[in-house]
Amino acid sequence: MRVSRLMLVTLRDDPAEAEIPSHKLLLRAGYIRRLAPGIFAYLPLMWRVLRKVSRVVREEMDAAGALETLLPQLQPADLWRRSGRWAGYTAGEGIMFHLHDRQDRELGLGPTHEEVVTSLAADLLRSYRQLPVNLYQIQTKFRDEIRPRFGLMRGREFIMKDAYSFHADEACLAQTYAVMDRAYRRIFARCGLRAVAVEADSGAIGGSASQEFMVTADAGEDLILASPDGHYAANQERAQSLAEPAVPLAGGLRAGGAGEPLATPGQATIEQLCAGHGLQASQVVKVLLLLARFEDGHDQPLLVALRGDQQLNEVKLANAVSGRLGAKHGALLEVAALTPDSLKRAGLDPLPFGFLGPQLGDDLLAGGGVAPSFLRLADHTAAELEIFVCGANQPDRHLLGASWSGLGLSVEGVDLRAAQPGERCVHDPRQRLEASRGIEVGHIFQLGRKYSTAMDACFTTEAGSSEPFWMGCYGIGVSRLAQAAVEQHHDGNGICWPLAIAPFEVLVVPANVADAAQAALAGRLYDDLLQAGVEALLDDRSERAGVKFKDGDLLGIPWRVVVGRGAAEGRVELVERSGAGSHELPADDLLAHLLPRVERQRRGLLDG
RNA sequence: CGGGAUGUAGCGCAGCUUGGUAGCGCACUUCGUUCGGGACGAAGGGGCCGCAGGUUCGAAUCCUGUCAUCCCGACCA
Known part of the structure; x- marks a missing residue:
């Protein structure tokens, strides 16, 4: 892709609407535009990032045996009444957008899909022989958040991967839950994110075991309490600790x-x-x-x-x-x-x-x-x-x-007390809880039989009886994850995308397009990179070098090839966005040097 | 919904106190010079001053109402 054709509009000043670094940078670098509170257009660069994140999610979900599907977003109120959630999600501070159609039927715009998927399962899954099944989708969710905030972090319309599993017994659910846990860790690692798993409250969705995946960042909305030995980590909503002993009251009973x-x-x-x-x-x-x-x-x-x-x-x-x-x-x-x-x-x-x-x-x-x-x-x-x-x-x-x-x-x-940083841990009183902040990018639940019972979703067991499914559900905020990546990977000059989810892998910058040697060499390298399967971007604009460098830093493409003064001698400069270093090398050696590095970085933080 | 703030060009802001021809920087268009870290000069285009009432000879400015947006709390991927 050529930058001149990219519809790229970068801003020099921070927009007043943005508060945290990732939100400012996504706006400034031309990744997103706000249309209304909590509602954003994903511009072409952002869409490339989201597609890459989605691809990683898809590959790992598929590898874990899940089936991709696409469920309706317009959902009849009746379905939600059957699970008992219609009132809670629409009345008061409920977060479901809801409407009446021309026949005056009530509909909700899906904030989540337990109801739809459970009724589907009840329809299709009749026998234990068909179980377990794990269905997932990647699509837009709608939630009328009380206060949308921080750009894509808390939008009213956002992209989510949600998965729902169905099992004949609890042990099988626990097994899939563990498989999802592993898949999630791989997903975040592949996206280049440092994430921690913490014990969580299961909240409005209900159910028993539940674990959140937090991308650690100072701008995170959640407080994480963790033990230094790494054996315990929990959201403060859920965290337990040992309170200091009470001081006995002198004077005894009165x-x-x-x-x-x-x-x-x-x-x-x-x-x-x-x-x-x-x-x-x-x-x-x-x-x-x-x-x-x-x-x-x-x-x-x-x-x-x-x-x-x-x-x-x-x-x-x-x-x-x-x-x-x-x-x-x-x-x-x-x-x-x-x-x-x-x-x-x-x-x-x-x-x-x-x-x-x-x-x-x-x-x-x-x-x-x-x-x-x-x-x-x-x-x-x-x-x-x-x-x-x-x-x-x-x-x-x-x-x-x-x-x-x-x-x-x-x-x-x-247990009603809020655990505080510095208090002793339950599993080892010698350890004291430490606080850090995190952005919740994923959440996995063992729902149990709450929804299947409420909605009468049953299958026939091996013994011939009819029983409600055991269910799990597993979410990842795809658009939130992309912004969380910026929150974790940026510097004073702009974004530093992990290569695995960067919109492009290499940016080729001719310092001066008016210089025929530079323009020709840059064009050749760009073609070579594309030929080699590298996602390359060519900054062919007739801007001054400084402008292109500034924009390049802002955009955060992991590698930059500068074709400048050395072009006549066939020398170029290679700069890694996330590091300070840069070095000159012969243009002919570029691919041999760059390809192995790009290939390694496509794996994100995954080892081996 | 409660508390706080702000609405003036695509973005960032001044002007409002004390009413009198709507401004600055960036961005955009054209020309020239410049050309490895957001260049310089010249010329240009772009505004229902959030909206509606009111006061006044005259309102971006004063008054009333209203709407919107942002920030602090409850919600969540």
Whole structure:
């Protein structure tokens, strides 16, 4: 390809809409253009990158025995009602674009394809003899993100590879899950990305085991906590750690554990309370009030107890709540803090926030249009406290020396606390968690039988009975991956694509096209490279050399061949974009020198 | 949806406080000089100043409303 024919428009200034380096560079280098929030045109260079990523994904999925397919993006609401996800995905902050057709039928624009593929499987797969099957597709997904961000990182329309596997038993699912795990590691390595696998929350999709693949980069939206020995890594949403032991509270139980009143005027925060009375945060039980909204309209007040020095992990909380009430009330739509304002809106009496204790009665909920009793949850660290300080449920008053039984409460500990960097690891208390940031580019799940049961997707077993499929699902954000590659591979001058996914492999730059010797030699080398099967780009523009060098750096083509002053003597210069080095060599030696290197780099970071 | 900011040429911005002919840099077109790290000179083209009302002799500028975009939180590949 010739640059003069490439529709290349590069920008000298950073567009104001971009925040992170990869987004700025993709815009500046002419790879993408924004059409609306979260909606982008992939310009020809970008499309070449996306096709290369897709090709790697395709090759590895095919090698892992998966079958490529293409499923509809317009999906009938009925299908989603059968899985129970229609309301959760459309109402409230649901992310599915949905519409009515001319017959007034409801349709959704596919944010994911579990429903479609499960109904298809139910149709086609009748016998255990046909299993296992792993179907995948690479296509555009639509999600009405609450806040699209960072270019392709969080778009409302993006390219995804999604795969769904069907099995006769759990062991077979686990086997395919492991095969996908290996395939994913190969995919990211082949694309030249450093990625780490972390334990993850399975979120809205549901299911049991789940693992995310994170491209490490400072601009990543996710916080990863990992042990230095490499044996444990998890998304903070999911991470577990050992909390520091609580400092025992002096003075023992008071009033048989019912606690003695402690005057705490204006001490509404843990810090003020501790400072005022020489207490440690770990000696305090703090209480958070929240309201969980369910699909069926049920509004459930939550009373969450945490040890004073701990933070709530909202993902763990949401899982605990939907685990307890989801079966009865449908999807959990939202969990929000109860505030003085929201209490008033619900028609409830004001509460002494800052002085709440776990013994807060249900009676105050009466007449508020919400469930009449709290769902009471306590984190392990709070439940394990034998003697503690807590709010007295009156302004300016706490209780000293209370215990759970003394307050007349029985609590079961649940993991609700957010693990923090620096805390001890569960698998080895000598290790401490370290934090890093990552961009989630892949996620694999063992879904189990959630969807197949909901949608009545069954097959006949060897014994002749009918059972729902065991399912797995496996996603890769193709367009996100491409941008994540830029985030991981760039410098002050522009992009440094890993060769395996670069739009072109070699850029031939005649320093001065007006120089007949340079133009002729550059043209010859360009032809030779194409002949040799190298994806070459020739910068034939009558620009000054400096402009072409700057643009070349910005574009990030891995190799640059400069045909300049030495052209008359048949000498050219070879520059590797990612390295600082460059060296001169005879033009006749170029192919012999370059080809083995290009071939090696086409394998990305794959060893051997 | 809550909090913050911004809408002026393709991109980046000034002008607005104190109303009076719409500007700068980059990009684009033509000519000349230059030619290995975003050249220089000359000449040009391009604007419903987000939109709608209002105030005024007169509005990019003041007032009201509205829409859009971006940033901070909840969502996810």
